[in-house]
Amino acid sequence: MIRVTRLLEVKDLAISFKTYGGEVQAIRGVNFHLDKGETLAIVGESGSGKSVTSQAIMKLIPMPPGYFKRGEILFEGKDLVPLSEKEMQNVRGKEIGMIFQDPMTSLNPTMKVGKQITEVLFKHEKISKEAAKKRAVELLELVGIPMPEKRVNQFPHEFSGGMRQRVVIAMALAANPKLLIADEPTTALDVTIQAQILELMKDLQKKIDTSIIFITHDLGVVANVADRVAVMYAGQIVETGTVDEIFYDPRHPYTWGLLASMPTLESSGEEELTAIPGTPPDLTNPPKGDAFALRSSYAMKIDFEQEPPMFKVSDTHYVKSWLLHPDAPKVEPPEAVKAKMRKLANTFEKPVLVREVE
């Protein structure tokens, strides 16, 4: 059942890269959706495929060496995968905007910021120079840059890091996109600046009603911005749910590992952090069965033989782990995770096996 509010739906998306070392399966069958006005956070380590997923939606993956193996990206019901480069250019900036991690490299140092912000307007609509400039000033004001009339004629190097990221946000919002993809937008910034940018993004979302895909590895940021969360590991989504479900009722051992490896402000420093041993697998040769099994102390025999199916824990909460199978032994999550666990209202009595996320 597809609701009318569904803006984006990614179905069984798989992307590989051809390299001398063989085929790197960067993402291996990813399913998720995004509703209007919603923020979805995608979390995972480097190499988990979170950035590839976001770049795939914009079709920014260099092809070759990358190629779509299978799957669909439905944006307002229309598949983006078969679109030509020319057709994609009508989508980029206008329908979908993107914010990158490093504000310095995503701005052109030789171009005034006003011109950079309005470039997208000239591309997509017929607009006079004066009108464009007026719009640039409005946008700078919207993202909270003081003295926008003066700033619009300045170059990127005249802005601080936080201000630059505001310019990048203004740029991404210029054509009022329906979807905004933010790839680690605050990672390069200081905590106080990060807090300002996060507040700005939430504020703007309320004002202009865009949906946001927020890619990050910082769970604190996730708890702050997300409505729903998708946890990625080795090119797959291993757990997805509402922000409360992921933080207060996590079910996948990898999610446990992520949560337990971060010290809280209450933890004293006496007890060891529960680190996840080892490193993520090489995706040229993805492991058989559950990709996380090698690093998991909860791994069972079946984890090394068969890929786990999806289990549904509530209407919004899906987990890809054999641990939820009725025959699996009952296991206890790490102490740090257990301390935060609570029973959520709409959880099913028993996990239900599903084929894929509907």
Place this chain on the structure above:
Amino acid sequence: MTEKLLEIKHLKQHFVTPRGTVKAVDDLSFDIYKGETLGLVGESGCGKSTTGRSIIRLYEATDGEVLFNGENVHGRKSRKKLLEFNRKMQMIFQDPYASLNPRMTVADIIAEGLDIHKLAKTKKERMQRVHELLETVGLNKEHANRYPHEFSGGQRQRIGIARALAVDPEFIIADEPISALDVSIQAQVVNLMKELQKEKGLTYLFIAHDLSMVKYISDRIGVMYFGKLVELAPADELYENPLHPYTKSLLSAIPLPDPDYERNRVRQKYDPSVHQLKDGETMEFREVKPGHFVMCTEAEFKAFS
């Protein structure tokens, strides 16, 4: 833990640029005790890395003293004396990609210190020491003949740690040692550093901007703002009872992995005018409670203590 290993007295590090003097570190005084971890936090550009680099004499200090076991690190030194200091103080850098020479094998990287200080008499002894060090940091001896590009970020940081440990230092400056690493790997490196501290009785200066990790690893924490220390206190005390308004604003800006907390978190902004400085009055670094120092005015000092 009352023995002072390091005393930093009125340390100043000014850089002269065409546009004027940048006071990166401006009159800093604090002590580091034997066996403790002192965390140094602050935003980029506050001078925390410069402080670390000035202490180990990567920069010549503009003014002030750094006493290591009672002896000044800065000032004229014979080559022999300098070597001795370099052996006792080591550094772990932020970027595990930039801080290892890509054209040297892991064995040569780790043994560079051994060679300089002539700590290994024979080739066999040198290799044996390298193998021991690799094992100490959780790698194995097969890794010795490989090159840095064959390792992941976390493993490279382990190599960096092994290199620092090679010369048996007493004091290690770790400048953002985990900020380039993934969350799951950060915990591995932090656990390793804590373990080594326990085993070898090391003293750390841990420079970082990730406040929750700093709280976890540090015994005491110093907060820097514009080249000055604004607050210095035991880790728990600083988090439970922050006094300086800048510390409060910094603490209120950290997002924590807890949605309920995040929904109610109110961010405090720091506005230097809250101090209500009178004309000619300067702020001073005062001890308001045993071990808890704050940069404050006379009036604030009365209110705090």
